[in-house]
Amino acid sequence: MSASIQKLVVVGVGLIGASFSLALKSAGRVRRVVGVGRTRANLEQALAMGAIDEVAEDARLAADGADFILVATPVGAMGDAFGRIATKLGEHAVVTDAGSTKQSVIATARAALGARIAQFVPGHPIAGSDESGAAAATASLYRDRELILTPLPENSPEAVACVRTAWQACGARVTEMCATEHDAVLAAVSHLPHLVSYALVHELAGRADAAQLFAHAGSGLRDVTRLAASHPEMWRDICVANREALLGELRRYQDALAQLGAALEQTDGAELERIFTAARAARRAWTARNGG
């Protein structure tokens, strides 16, 4: 295929899918975009914004004649999407996804695509927001953000390059790692933080004095809990798909909390200060490396 995409199909036209399309359009890298989704109002929104040019009722029909397909549904819905695509997938078409877990998505894709698996290049943009839906999409969502590819042994260099080029055109920094490593890293730095944040809001919101508590909360609680405004179905699927790695991370985090709890129980101010100092230094070093 050429450097430009003639027919892009986006299955799941939410924040991620619609932003991909807007970014490619903004870069002049796509001719026509067909959107497939469950919610008519959201698809109408995507049409009105120019994120997609037309709506297809079914991914099966949309896939026909497509040269590039992005599956950007919640990971739990990807099996169905791959299954529909499979029947109409042209031999030169390239398929990628935007799922936050990779091993589960790859297994699903293998089952659905069969011999066509070489055409599927798994990917994950480290971008997003607690906003969801096409209405929140922007052409700049991926600018200077990381896009992780976890290529399969079956992928041709051309297929990988095609997906890489598309994401680079969106402004993303493309890196590669294996799917196992991806899932382990993301369990620690993304999936666990979502659980941490959801648990905090859930605990506070369930109390009789919740209104009183939230009335006196400031920017600290707001930041810690931003991730708790994330899409429940999407995060349910991610947690289930990356269950084992996430359980391991959760246990480590529970141990870290217990360590703080023990220091507090013993009124061990020196230990608390030691932990707080180490944490502050680590966070400051990280944000300094990433431009503050």
Place this chain on the structure above:
Amino acid sequence: MSASIQKLVVVGVGLIGASFSLALKSAGRVRRVVGVGRTRANLEQALAMGAIDEVAEDARLAADGADFILVATPVGAMGDAFGRIATKLGEHAVVTDAGSTKQSVIATARAALGARIAQFVPGHPIAGSDESGAAAATASLYRDRELILTPLPENSPEAVACVRTAWQACGARVTEMCATEHDAVLAAVSHLPHLVSYALVHELAGRADAAQLFAHAGSGLRDVTRLAASHPEMWRDICVANREALLGELRRYQDALAQLGAALEQTDGAELERIFTAARAARRAWTARNGG
């Protein structure tokens, strides 16, 4: 005293103390500000910014002739500050503090001020940042933020009004509650979130693959961990001072995490989605009430 402060003493010229002074100066409500602190470089910075007009070597000397004294040190250092002030405190002077815990500060003030306790009106601005020191101070830090007063039975209405008026001049919304209630509420919505955030960074930073993990982290981890960049000594003191309430909050949070862990262990997607949905609704309702 008149509506304007003739001599303001700020003991602890950090983000909180220097911002108070800058706000009052900006409002034209203070004639002269004397700063007392431990770190010469920070005091020089406060002088250079115009947050203070002069430096006093000791709170004892500074208190002489002051009509308004703000103690804005870490709460663990307040006993010493009150003790120094006590010997030179004029009979019409008003003292307040900016400590994040109130019962411990009040006990400390009672011990140090003795019969002068009626002149101490305890307060806590719900404002701050992970930045610290005078360099981070701004005249607008308290604008539209809550300032909680926890007046003592001994306080005269005039003393309370004086402190209330000063904070209102800084742009703060002043509310009142009892110290016990303050400490319980803040343990839940501020002190616990700091532990949650410190524990997460500490856990990740202590691992052999920490560099790899942070390299692939995005804005989600950044938000959840912002509080972990907070001042270690200040937060050590707060945790110790509000130990009992905070231990209770930590246990509740550990239970909430365990509930998520159990759902994940059982691959109970419906339960995960139920909790995530409830949390998202609660957080969105809260931020909507507070202007998004």
